[in-house]
Amino acid sequence: xxxxxxxxxxxxxxPSVAEIVAKVRRIxxxxxxxVNDLFAGEYHSVFRGRGMEFDxxxxxxxxxxxxxxxxxxxxxxGVPFVKRFREERxxxxxxxxxxxxxxxxxxxxxxxxxxxxEVAALLMFSALKNNDKVGLLLFCDEVLKYLPxxxxxxNVLRFIxxxxxxxxxxxxxxxxxxxxxxxxxxxxxxxxxxxxxFLDTHDERxxxxxxxxxxxxxxxxxxxxxxxxxxxxxLTLRDAETGELLxxxxxxxxVRELFARQAALRRERLVLGLRKLGVDELPIRTDESYxxxxxxxxxxxxxxxx
Numbered sequence: 634x635x636x637x638x639x640x641x642x643x644x645x646x647x648p649s650v651a652e653i654v655a656k657v658r659r660i661x662x663x664x665x666x667x668v669n670d671l672f673a674g675e676y677h678s679v680f681r682g683r684g685m686e687f688d689x690x691x692x693x694x695x696x697x698x699x700x701x702x703x704x705x706x707x708x709x710x711g712v713p714f715v716k717r718f719r720e721e722r723x724x725x726x727x728x729x730x731x732x733x734x735x736x737x738x739x740x741x742x743x744x745x746x747x748x749x750x751e752v753a754a755l756l757m758f759s760a761l762k763n764n765d766k767v768g769l770l771l772f773c774d775e776v777l778k779y780l781p782x783x784x785x786x787x788n789v790l791r792f793i794x795x796x797x798x799x800x801x802x803x804x805x806x807x808x809x810x811x812x813x814x815x816x817x818x819x820x821x822x823x824x825x826x827x828x829x830x831f832l833d834t835h836d837e838r839x840x841x842x843x844x845x846x847x848x849x850x851x852x853x854x855x856x857x858x859x860x861x862x863x864x865x866x867x868l869t870l871r872d873a874e875t876g877e878l879l880x881x882x883x884x885x886x887x888v889r890e891l892f893a894r895q896a897a898l899r900r901e902r903l904v905l906g907l908r909k910l911g912v913d914e915l916p917i918r919t920d921e922s923y924x925x926x927x928x929x930x931x932x933x934x935x936x937x938x939x
Contacts, residue, residue, distance in 0.1 A: 648798060656797050657790065664754040667924065668762055676759035679934035680724060680824050690714045724765040724824055725782045728753050729811050731829035733773045734801040740858035741919050749828045749854050750796045752923050756826060757789045769795060772811035773802035809836035812843045828852040831903050837910060844912050851912050853903065856919045860896040862889045
């Protein structure tokens with residue numbers, strides 16, 4: 634059975650420049666406030682740098698670790714010196730965002746894509762506050778745009794504009810191709826947020842490779858109507874990526890149960906697949922506060938790291 638969305642999805646009209654600017658400004662204000670009030674410390678604590686790097690040497694003091702003694706400097710000076718290290722904090726943070734047409738669906742206030750943009754913006758501003766590099770990759774059945782990681786507020790605002798202005802693509806989603814591209818262009822370890830509704834049949838091999846090289850987080854975006862049909866009689870559904878139409882009589886309990894069962898099985902396969910590969914999941918839904926979901930995710934990561 635194809636993945637279906639409502640026959641009357643959210644509007645896909647081309648946004649004007651003024652609308653894009655206004656929306657970017659609103660997202661910037663909301664994301665900045667959330668980062669300052671809630672997330673800056675949590676982001677810093679659960680996404681670490683690449684390790685420890687040399688900082689300086691200083692004279693040995695009672696209580697210092699003997700193994701930290703710099704024997705070369707000690708031999709030259711005749712006085713014991715120890716090496717001091719600091720955490721190499723700077724991260725490279727990449728956002729891989731699925732802009733396939735299924736993201737236009739939303740049965741409530743926001744579509745899945747609108748929710749994904751807000752979550753991405755919040756995480757981008759968290760990275761900005763930590764002076765991390767940020768990059769963006771937009772994909773559907775292929776990589777549509779890649780903007781390499783850079784620092785700075787102007788860079789983050791440009792990425793948010795790209796997300797707001799992105800036109801949904803009515804083609805099948807190929808997460809594996811986005812990850813294959815990532816593994817070619819990003820050689821050094823990065824934090825990678827893969828944002829999608831994961832309605833494709835993704836290639837676990839590419840997920841496994843990406844997760845072994847990077848700190849990969851799957852941000853799964855969903856809407857409650859994808860898991861349960863309302864009892865509203867005949868309902869015409871359309872697959873946003875293929876255009877296929879399907880008419881269902883939702884007044885039949887058996888039809889609703891079959892739809893719900895298939896959705897539950899799809900969700901279970903996704904969760905178990907990510908868990909098997911060791912990929913952390915941050916689930917967000919259009920009917921829930923993403924702030925709550927993100928707090929829950931940060932606490933989970935923090936507990937595991939301790």
